[in-house]
Amino acid sequence: MAIELNHTIVASRDKKTSATFLTDLLGLPAATEFGPFQVVQVSNGVSLDFMDTDEVHPQHYAFLLSEGEFDEVFGRIREQKLTYWADPGHRQQGEINTNDGGRGVYFDSPDGHVLEILTRPYGSGG
Secondary structure, three states: OOOOOOEEEEEEOOHHHHHHHHHHHHOOOOOEEEOOEEEEEOOOOOEEEEEEOOOOOOOEEEEEOOHHHHHHHHHHHHHOOOOEEOOOOOOOEOOOEOHHHOOEEEEEOOOOOEEEEEOOOOOOOO
């Protein structure tokens, strides 16, 4: 049996706002409602299930994109004047990284989660 991640719950202060932020930025279909969740589906079958909570502990979510998709999403990050970094520690502001011969950038969600877009998986060489 092949084991795959199916879904994860993303804590948020406003699940609709948070899900919409992600779908708009990444160019994904609008979230759907399922029970207490706003479900964002990504192309590999995994869903991010946004749920309202009073307390949010920031997590890290990374999205692997093609070069063209990276250009589109990074363009939206700049259009929205979101602060971005080349590193997860937020030390290289306004830069992107070129790890493993690809491109990557980190930015924060409205709930403080550290989001990342990258074009090459880490460790894939370059």
